[in-house]
Amino acid sequence: MGLTTNFIGLKLKNSVFVASGIAGFGEEYSDLFDINKLGGFITKTVTLLPRKGNSLPRIVETTSGMINSIGLENPGVDAFIEDKLPFLRKNLKIPVIVSIGGETAEELVSVVRKLNGVEVISAIELNLSCPNIKSARKYFISQDKELAYKTIRAIRKVTKFPLIAKLSPAVTDITEIAQVSKNAGADAVALINSFPAMFFSKDRAPVFGGLSGPVIKPMALKMIYEVSRKVKIPIMGVGGITSVKDAMDFFAAGSSVIAVGSCMFKNPKLPIEIIKGLSKNGKQD
Amino acid sequence: MAKFYQTDVRILEHKTVLPGYKSLFFSHPTLAKNARPGQFLLLDCGTFFRRPFTISSVKGIIIEILYKVIGKGTRYLSEKKKGDWLNVFGPLGNGFNPSPQGERTSPENLVFVAGGTGIASLRFLAQKISVPGILFYGAKTKNDIIGLDVFKQKKWHIKISTEDCSSGSKGLVTDTFKKYLSGSRHLPSYLYSAGPKPMLKRISEICISNGIAGQVSLEEIIACGVGACRGCAVKTAVKTNKFIYKTVCKDGPVFDIREILWD
Ligand SMILES: Cc1cc2nc3c(=O)[nH]c(=O)nc-3n(C[C@H](O)[C@H](O)[C@H](O)COP(=O)(O)OP(=O)(O)OC[C@H]3O[C@@H](n4cnc5c(N)ncnc54)[C@H](O)[C@@H]3O)c2cc1C
Ligand SMILES: Cc1cc2nc3c(=O)[nH]c(=O)nc-3n(C[C@H](O)[C@H](O)[C@H](O)COP(=O)(O)O)c2cc1C
Ligand code: FES
Numbered sequence: 001m002g003l004t005t006n007f008i009g010l011k012l013k014n015s016v017f018v019a020s021g022i023a024g025f026g027e028e029y030s031d032l033f034d035i036n037k038l039g040g041f042i043t044k045t046v047t048l049l050p051r052k053g054n055s056l057p058r059i060v061e062t063t064s065g066m067i068n069s070i071g072l073e074n075p076g077v078d079a080f081i082e083d084k085l086p087f088l089r090k091n092l093k094i095p096v097i098v099s100i101g102g103e104t105a106e107e108l109v110s111v112v113r114k115l116n117g118v119e120v121i122s123a124i125e126l127n128l129s130c131p132n133i134k135s136a137r138k139y140f141i142s143q144d145k146e147l148a149y150k151t152i153r154a155i156r157k158v159t160k161f162p163l164i165a166k167l168s169p170a171v172t173d174i175t176e177i178a179q180v181s182k183n184a185g186a187d188a189v190a191l192i193n194s195f196p197a198m199f200f201s202k203d204r205a206p207v208f209g210g211l212s213g214p215v216i217k218p219m220a221l222k223m224i225y226e227v228s229r230k231v232k233i234p235i236m237g238v239g240g241i242t243s244v245k246d247a248m249d250f251f252a253a254g255s256s257v258i259a260v261g262s263c264m265f266k267n268p269k270l271p272i273e274i275i276k277g278l279s280k281n282g283k284q285d
Numbered sequence: 286m287a288k289f290y291q292t293d294v295r296i297l298e299h300k301t302v303l304p305g306y307k308s309l310f311f312s313h314p315t316l317a318k319n320a321r322p323g324q325f326l327l328l329d330c331g332t333f334f335r336r337p338f339t340i341s342s343v344k345g346i347i348i349e350i351l352y353k354v355i356g357k358g359t360r361y362l363s364e365k366k367k368g369d370w371l372n373v374f375g376p377l378g379n380g381f382n383p384s385p386q387g388e389r390t391s392p393e394n395l396v397f398v399a400g401g402t403g404i405a406s407l408r409f410l411a412q413k414i415s416v417p418g419i420l421f422y423g424a425k426t427k428n429d430i431i432g433l434d435v436f437k438q439k440k441w442h443i444k445i446s447t448e449d450c451s452s453g454s455k456g457l458v459t460d461t462f463k464k465y466l467s468g469s470r471h472l473p474s475y476l477y478s479a480g481p482k483p484m485l486k487r488i489s490e491i492c493i494s495n496g497i498a499g500q501v502s503l504e505e506i507i508a509c510g511v512g513a514c515r516g517c518a519v520k521t522a523v524k525t526n527k528f529i530y531k532t533v534c535k536d537g538p539v540f541d542i543r544e545i546l547w548d
Contacts, residue, residue, distance in 0.1 A: 032291060058507070
């Protein structure tokens with residue numbers, strides 16, 4: 001289990017990824033371990049224009065996890081192609097998945113058009129938990145079935161890249177959104193993004209962000225389990241994975257592949273340890 | 286490119302230097318060889334985020350961490366005993382750069398300003414600099430003064446300020462420093478400073494207005510420690526009237542005093 005797999009047409013030497021936003025653009029952790037040992041690499045979400053991100057505080061520890069309010073700081077897709085892709089092109093032999101975000105379908109389509117044909121990229125992950133300013137009623141694109149459908153559909157029409165729709169857990173029924181993603185042409189879903197949450201800064205100003213870490217693992221498992229039973233679509237499982245046992249739980253719940261997230265901050269070598277652990281388990285089975 | 290490690294080390298010695306303050310020693314040949322003053326380590330303190338600590342001295346292959354026990358993580362750390370394992374990640378960040386003027390022979394040229402546990406990083410820097418300078422050190426009380434051994438050995442001028450007047454001058458180190466500047470004929474040419482943010486801000490303002498160049502070491506909450514998560518952003522000046530966010534963990538923790546845009 002967890003060894004060589006085929007996921008959305010990508011040949012992987014194992015099923016362990018690092019989640020978007022955790023390891024930047026690949027270079028940051030390259031001193032510590034060989035990124036090519038991973039099944040694949042997912043970049044920090046890039047947007048059409050550069051984003052400075054939020055003011056401080058941006059992160060806080062919680063019981064069994066953390067809240068981040070980074071605000072999608074990223075150099076924008078043009079600078080990403082210019083400054084960040086060369087490292088990935090030169091050093092990565094594993095599939096590179098570029099995570100993209102935007103407030104509207106048009107914005108996302110423009111980002112995809114710029115990435116089309118860039119040979120080092122293997123797939124696109126749509127971060128549909130981006131704030132959506134056009135519709136005041138709903139906060140994230142993936143919280144609105146119709147909007148999610150339209151958005152994924154629009155992107156599907158302009159690119160041949162395999163598409164992974166990364167969904168927000170803050171919905172009544174995740175299976176509906178997963179089904180809609182499939183209908184619109186997504187090749188897989190990534191479950192889950194962080195839970196909307198807040199904390200207070202030192203001077204009691206409210207800070208809104210996303211809750212992640214071991215605290216969300218049981219909820220992630222439930223959503224993956226439900227989607228895998230109801231919708232025929234490959235799942236990338238994400239949410240509080242902190243050990244080989246957690247990884248096995250995610251596979252048991254129905255994930256085809258998994259991505260390690262914020263637990264890497266406590267144990268930077270965690271993805272490598274999980275890969276080693278899984279391959280041991282695989283041999284024992 | 287600096288190389289960093291994540292590894293288990295055994296604690297060689299762990300002693301109380303003053304009530305509430307501890308010194309922890311471990312050995313790691315390559316880490317000790319690569320570590321530069323101002324760089325830090327992320328220690329697994331049982332908490333979800335690791336905890337950052339400056340490298341406070343290096344002797345041969347032995348690395349020292351000098352820290353104050355203040356909360357959950359440092360309490361967990363303080364309970365570790367000699368012989369226990371500790372998971373360390375580092376060395377991280379950019380350390381202090383040598384001053385562009387080089388090391389001047391005249392001791393009045395170089396000033397260090399330390400606030401609280403900020404003394405830890407300046408202590409390692411003092412170890413590496415051959416000439417002595419003047420150390421301004423602000424602490425709450427005389428029971429919070431740590432890490433002076435290196436400065437004494439190297440014959441630094443040490444000027445202490447305590448908030449309760451239990452040692453040295455009464456009040457904040459920023460005031461003592463300012464008073465010193467206004468009373469001295471020969472202004473120092475270079476500053477290194479570490480401590481709480483409000484102190485660093487004030488010290489930077491004082492230095493800039495007196496034409497003194499220098500570097501400060503910032504503290505923020507750290508998650509990844511390698512510039513990946515963007516959690517530890519700091520506003521820095523660019524040529525236009527805009528700003529860019531840099532990271533305390535990777536671009537810093539040491540910055541030129543003219544670079545930072547204080548809130
Ligand atoms: C680059 C750097 C170097 C440092 N070097 C030293 C040192 O040499 N000696 C020393 O005594 N202290 C040092 N500190 C401060 C030290 O990291 C904090 O005192 C420690 O993290 C507190 O942890 P705690 O769980 O005991 O306290 P908590 O109860 O968690 O928090 C108390 C306070 O500590 C600070 N803090 C908490 N978590 C973090 C974190 N992940 N990163 C940064 N700050 C945090 C916050 O300001 C918080 O309000 C350094 C901090 C940084 C950023
Ligand atoms: C600091 C930080 C930054 C993140 N940035 C992104 C991002 O840019 N795009 C994205 O799709 N998810 C982002 N995430 C969400 C993670 O990819 C992941 O879905 C979430 O944290 C849950 O997994 P975990 O509990 O293992 O961390 C971020 C999470 C953290 C902690
Ligand atoms: S702590 Fe992650 S970028 Fe600094």
